[in-house]
Amino acid sequence: xxxxxxxxxxxxxxxxxxxxxxxxxxxxxxxxxxxxxxxxxxxxxxxxxxxxxxxxxxxxxxxxxxxxxxxxxxxxxxxxxxxxxxxxxxxxxxxxxxxxxxxxxxxxxxxxxxxxxxxxxxxxxxxxxxxxxxxxxxxxxxxxxxxxxxxxxxxxxxxxxxxxxxxxxxxxxxxxxxxxxxxxxxxxxxxxxxxxxxxxxxxxxxxxxxxxxxxxxxxxxxxxxxxxxxxxxxxxxxxxxxxxxxxxxxxxxxxxxxxxxxxxxxxxxxxxxxxxxxxxxxxxxxxxxxxxxxxxxxxxxxxxxxxxxxxxxxxxxxxxxxxxxxxxxxxxxxxxxxxxxxxxxxxxxxxxxxxxxxxxxxxxxxxxxxxxxxxxxxxxxxxxxxxxxxxxxxxxxxxxxxxxxxxxxxxxxxxxxxxxxxxxxxxxxxxxxxxxxxxxxxxxxxxxxxxxxxxxxxxxxxxxxxxxxxxxxxxxxxxxxxxxxxxxxxxxxxxx
Amino acid sequence: xxxxxxxxxxxxxxxxxxxxxxxxxxxxxxxxxxxxxxxxxxxxxxxxxxxxxxxxxxxxxxxxxxxxxxxxxxxxxxxxxxxxxxxxxxxxxxxxxxxxxxxxxxxxxxxxxxxxxxxxxxxxxxxxxxxxxxxxxxxxxxxxxxxxxxxxxxxxxxxxxxxxxxxxxxxxxxxxxxxxxxxxxxxxxxxxxxxxxxxxxxxxxxxxxxxxxxxxxxxxxxxxxxxxxxxxxxxxxxxxxxxxxxxxxxxxxx
Numbered sequence: 001x002x003x004x005x006x007x008x009x010x011x012x013x014x015x016x017x018x019x020x021x022x023x024x025x026x027x028x029x030x031x032x033x034x035x036x037x038x039x040x041x042x043x044x045x046x047x048x049x050x051x052x053x054x055x056x057x058x059x060x061x062x063x064x065x066x067x068x069x070x071x072x073x074x075x076x077x078x079x080x081x082x083x084x085x086x087x088x089x090x091x092x093x094x095x096x097x098x099x100x101x102x103x104x105x106x107x108x109x110x111x112x113x114x115x116x117x118x119x120x121x122x123x124x125x126x127x128x129x130x131x132x133x134x135x136x137x138x139x140x141x142x143x144x145x146x147x148x149x150x151x152x153x154x155x156x157x158x159x160x161x162x163x164x165x166x167x168x169x170x171x172x173x174x175x176x177x178x179x180x181x182x183x184x185x186x187x188x189x190x191x192x193x194x195x196x197x198x199x200x201x202x203x204x205x206x207x208x209x210x211x212x213x214x215x216x217x218x219x220x221x222x223x224x225x226x227x228x229x230x231x232x233x234x235x236x237x238x239x240x241x242x243x244x245x246x247x248x249x250x251x252x253x254x255x256x257x258x259x260x261x262x263x264x265x266x267x268x269x270x271x272x273x274x275x276x277x278x279x280x281x282x283x284x285x286x287x288x289x290x291x292x293x294x295x296x297x298x299x300x301x302x303x304x305x306x307x308x309x310x311x312x313x314x315x316x317x318x319x320x321x322x323x324x325x326x327x328x329x330x331x332x333x334x335x336x337x338x339x340x341x342x343x344x345x346x347x348x349x350x351x352x353x354x355x356x357x358x359x360x361x362x363x364x365x366x367x368x369x370x371x372x373x374x375x376x377x378x379x380x381x382x383x384x385x386x387x388x389x390x391x392x393x394x395x396x397x398x399x400x401x402x403x404x405x406x407x408x409x410x411x412x413x414x415x416x417x418x419x420x421x422x423x424x425x426x427x428x429x430x431x432x433x434x435x436x437x438x439x440x441x442x443x444x445x446x447x448x449x450x451x452x453x454x455x456x457x458x459x460x461x462x463x464x465x466x467x468x469x470x471x472x473x474x475x476x477x478x479x480x481x482x483x484x485x486x487x488x489x490x491x492x493x494x495x496x
Numbered sequence: 497x498x499x500x501x502x503x504x505x506x507x508x509x510x511x512x513x514x515x516x517x518x519x520x521x522x523x524x525x526x527x528x529x530x531x532x533x534x535x536x537x538x539x540x541x542x543x544x545x546x547x548x549x550x551x552x553x554x555x556x557x558x559x560x561x562x563x564x565x566x567x568x569x570x571x572x573x574x575x576x577x578x579x580x581x582x583x584x585x586x587x588x589x590x591x592x593x594x595x596x597x598x599x600x601x602x603x604x605x606x607x608x609x610x611x612x613x614x615x616x617x618x619x620x621x622x623x624x625x626x627x628x629x630x631x632x633x634x635x636x637x638x639x640x641x642x643x644x645x646x647x648x649x650x651x652x653x654x655x656x657x658x659x660x661x662x663x664x665x666x667x668x669x670x671x672x673x674x675x676x677x678x679x680x681x682x683x684x685x686x687x688x689x690x691x692x693x694x695x696x697x698x699x700x701x702x703x704x705x706x707x708x709x710x711x712x713x714x715x716x717x718x719x720x721x722x723x724x725x726x727x728x729x730x731x732x733x734x735x736x737x738x739x740x741x742x743x744x745x746x747x748x749x750x
Contacts, residue, residue, distance in 0.1 A: 152512055156532055156572050158690040248690040315691075344684050 031117050034095045035074045042077050042119075045087045050078045050125075061102050061112065061120040065167070067371045068110030068454050073100055073120035080125045082198060082206060082240045089238065090204030092119050092484060099202065100486050101234040103143055103173030108372060109453025111177065111233050115488035121238055123172070129153050130241070131213075137246040138195060138215045143172035143239060150244075159246040162187040165449065166358075172239040178231030180449040185274075185407030186281045186313070187247060189449070194230050198241035202480040206240075215243050228475070233451050234486035236479045250281070250313035254323055255347040256340035258310070258330045259303040263287065263390075264383045265333045266306045270406045271379055272329045273310075278322050282311035283407040284354050287390070290361070290401035290414070294353040297360035302353060303337055308406070309354045357403045361414035364399060368416045373400075373432050375439035376410040376448030385442055386411065389435055396431050398424070410448035437462070452490045461492065499554030501544045502607055503578065504599070504617040504629065505537040507562055507569040511622055517724045523592075524722060533569045536618025538576075538685040539678040543648060544616050545577035546683065552650045553613065555579050559606060561599050563587040567701055574696035575688035581701035582606065586713065590706075593715035595624070598706070600632035605709035607637060612673060614655070619644055619677040630677035640670035646681040 042051045052058070053075055062072030074097075079085045092099050098118025105112060114120060127144030134157045141150060148168045151160050164181035165174060173179075175197065180189035187193070195217075196210040208214070209225035229236055260266040270283055285308055286294065292304045308330070312322045319342075327338050341347045353360075362370050377385050386402065393400045393413070404411025413435065415428050436446035436459045446459040461469050473491055476483075509515065510530040518525055533541075544556045558573035560566040561584040570581035584602050586594050607615055620627035634641035642648070642657030646665065649656045659666045660679045688696075706713055734740045744750040 149512060153510075153530070155687055158575070158688050158693045160687075249687045251689045251691060 028117070031074065031097070034097055035117075035119075038091050038095050038097065039075070041091045042075070042088060045091070046077055046079050046084050050080070050084075052076045052078070058120070061100075061105070061122055062114055064105045064107040064110060064112050066108045066110045066453070066455075067369060068113055071110075071113035071115050073098075073114035074117045076102075076120045076122050078122050078125050082126075082200065085121065085123075085126075085200045085238055085240055086204040086206050088119070088121065089200050089202060093203045093482065096482060096484065098484050098487050099238065101143075101176070101238040103170030103176070104146060104168070106167035106169045107173070107177060107453065108374075108450045109177075109447075109455055111451060111453040111486070111489055113454060113488075115454070118484070118487075123170070123238075123240070126240065131243075132157070133215070134159055134246075136215065136217075137248075138243055139246060140196075140215075140241055140243045141171050142241055143170050145171055147171060147174070154246070158249055160249045161193075161244055162247055163190055163193060171244065172242050175230050175242045176233055176239055177451040178449075180405070180408070180410070182282045182284060182405055184405060184449075185283055186279055191227055191230055193245040194226055194242055195245055196241075196243035197226055197229050197239055199229055199237035199239055201237045202482065202484045207237075210243075217245075231451070233453065233489050235476060235490050236485060238485075251315045252313075252319055252342070253281075253347065254312045254319045254340055254342050255350045256310045256312075256323060256326065256338060257302070257307060257350055257353075258327075258335040258338045259305045259307050260330075260336075261305065261334045263306045263386050265335065266308050267379070267383045267386075267406060269308060269330045269333045269335060270382075272333070273326055274379075274407065276325055276329065278312075278325055279314070280310060280322070280326070280407065281313040282309070283405075284309040285402070285404040285406035285411065286354065286357065287386070287402040289399075290357060290403050291353070293360040293364050293401050294357060297363045298352050298356050300353055308335075309351060311351075354403070357401070358414065361399075361401045361416050364401070365416050365418070367418070368399075369419045371415045371417065371428060371432075372450070373413040373415065373435055374410070374447050374450040375435055375444055376408060377439050377442045377444030379409045381442040381444065382406065382409050382411070385438055385444075388438060389413065392431060392434060396427050398427060398431055400431075405448075408448065409444070433459070454489060457490065457492045460490065498611045498613050500610055500612050501547065501553050501556050501614045501616060502603065502610060502612040503537070503540050503544045503556060503558050503573065504603060504615070505541060505558050505560050505569050505573050506534040506618070506621050507531050507560060507566045508534045508621055508623045511535060517722055521721050521723060523719070531565065531568075533572050534618050534621045534623075535685075536620060536622075536678055536680075537569075537573075538618075539680070539682050540616040540618050540676075541573045541576050541578060542683045542685040543645075543676075543678055544614075545686075547648075547650065548577065548579075557582060557610060557612075559584065559603065561586050561594060561602055561706075563591055570701050571693075571696050572688055574699045574701075575693045576686055577692070578699075580699055582704055583701050584704050584706060584709075586706060590713045593717070594713065595715060595717060596626045596628035596632055597716070598711065598713050600629050600636055601711045602706055602709060603629070603633045604636040605711060606704075607633075607673070609709070614672060615639075615675045617675070617677050619679050627677075630675050634675040637673070637675070640674045641676070642668060642670055642674060643677040644679040645676050646679050648676060648682065 058072035061076045063070035098116050100114050100120045102120050102122045123143035126142035128142045131140040146168045162183045165179040175190050175194050178190050288304050291302050291307050341350050399416040400413035452460050510532045516525045547553045556578040558570050558578040558581045560570050617630045644660045645657045646660045647658035654669050656669050
């Protein structure tokens with residue numbers, strides 16, 4: 001039966017929305033009064049310059065690198081240590097103020113938007129690298145430490161932290177979003193590489209998920225609290241320390257590029273390379289549209305065809321073996337133009353195309369904004385989903401070059417949209433939903449690395465099912481009964 | 497030709513650290529602060545190791561002047577591919593007043609002792625920004641110098657150096673033995689990998705005292721005071737262009 005907007009229904013819906021608005025505005029006034037009350041408490045905890053009400057600062061802390069609009073908090077605080085974080089959280093808890101943790105603001109799913117206002121905890125002043133144990137391959141860092149800063153600090157020890165999501169993100173932020181990157185096929189994602197966390201809960205309680213200072217390489221002690229908080233996107237607690245697993249810097253690296261006659265051929269090569277036991281470090285797929293964009297942007301001349309970018313890590317001798325085997329496999333799948341490079345400068349040139357992909361996509365339509373999709377499916381389903389997705393792109397008249405971490409079955413359509421064309425933006429939104437559902441139908445996930453944030457909450461329900469969602473909600477209610485921790489993210493609660 | 501290259505490596509406060517001035521303004525805080533090899537020295541070591549890999553020279557010797565901890569810096573150079581190290585022990589007050597003049601005297605003495613064919617240094621250190629040691633060393637030895645090198649190639653007994661200068665690039669050809677100083681774009685230094693760090697533990701570091709080389713460490717400079725740069729003042733917003741011009745006139749800028 002169709003829903004008909006009769007005059008009485010229209011009046012009813014208008015009244016309902018007025019009541020809702022008034023309710024929201026009462027809520028807003030109540031919250032503003034609460035914020036004013038707590039300002040002096042905040043200032044006494046983290047100092048005069050540790051609290052900011054400035055419009056520019058609040059706007060800076062209300063958005064990330066996604067397409068979601070800015071949702072500024074009411075106030076931003078800059079704690080210096082976990083004791084300050086705990087004291088601030090307690091004040092927020094006692095005054096029912098939402099708490100939004102903020103690392104570097106490089107997220108892609110609107111995770112830092114203060115949809116119900118509240119207090120943004122900017123953790124950038126907590127930037128110590130603590131407890132480095134090179135002999136044990138572990139280190140503990142605070143939220144202000146970024147991936148590149150840690151690797152620079154480690155460079156003389158022969159160790160590195162390989163999870164590389166592209167942006168120079170906060171490592172604790174990466175733990176909060178369960179980030180991944182181009183190296184995941186060999187080194188894993190944050191889930192596999194976080195050993196312990198120090199977390200401040202919504203009422204100020206400080207816990208250590210694996211016990212204070214503990215860093216055994218493996219454990220079967222109790223519930224896996226560490227991985228409960230990894231990927232919780234600030235909805236269960238504020239991560240103030242993370243203990244990370246480190247790896248030896250590879251002795252040598254070789255990069256290679258190869259073109260293929262079809263998506264199937266490229267993915268078949270990927271599967272066979274993995275099945276041959278080659279410990280490949282990076283295997284990236286760029287479709288023909290993407291390669292064309294890269295050629296234009298970086299003045300390169302790769303064949304305009306599905307392309308694989310490969311990177312091998314190891315000793316000089318093992319590299320020779322790896323590259324020879326990989327070349328044979330690609331050739332047997334119709335691969336051509338296999339180029340490889342050993343020295344840093346040539347390797348960087350070979351990979352420039354892949355590194356500039358984001359900008360190359362945007363350069364296809366100057367003045368456009370870019371949005372990245374993020375589905376992940378089992379390897380064997382990859383050719384099917386990419387072919388169907390490319391067909392959908394054509395039919396929807398959308399520009400979406402594809403770049404993917406094909407070794408994990410994860411790919412991104414870099415949707416390039418005109419920010420003033422609402423119809424196109426709507427088409428992109430529908431396309432992204434169809435893509436996510438296509439991935440779910442193929443035993444995959446709607447988000448391989450970016451997280452759920454604001455935009456994928458409904459898809460999460462479809463993905464894990466209502467019973468698992470109930471369990472998630474139960475955990476959330478148990479750890480954060482007042483729903484103060486980053487409201488409106490991951491779970492559809494509070495009417496948002 | 498001995499085929500031996502001397503590379504100077506200096507232990508400095510790590511480039512990523514926020515420098516703080518001591519409360520008594522006598523210097524900067526170094527206790528408990530992360531130190532590492534001067535970035536330009538890393539480039540110098542890399543160039544020397546590259547020359548050895550191309551079989552153009554036979555041995556790379558890493559030299560550092562400083563206290564006990566300087567040995568860590570030499571170990572990093574060994575992990576990057578240097579063959580052996582020389583630690584010239586300078587500590588206490590002598591170390592606080594150690595500058596390019598004394599270091600260049602030490603390097604000149606070592607170059608003669610080791611019969612070096614080339615000395616490669618970083619163009620400057622990131623703590624004092626002096627940019628003097630390479631030039632002084634060449635003068636003391638009366639050797640040619642190729643400073644601010646962004647490209648180095650060996651041509652028999654001569655070295656072709658492309659130098660970065662204000663107007664662009666200058667290419668010179670100098671005889672060996674010579675002193676080179678490395679600029680930023682000369683190369684990208686390699687990381688020390690675990691196996692190489694292990695191998696480096698077995699390489700030798702010789703201990704030498706400046707007196708053994710006949711070098712007088714007395715400084716001719718005295719640091720009077722160290723201050724932080726002035727704090728940035730808050731700006732102010734004005735409503736109109738007329739207000740802006742008035743403010744600029746008031747403060748004497750226009």
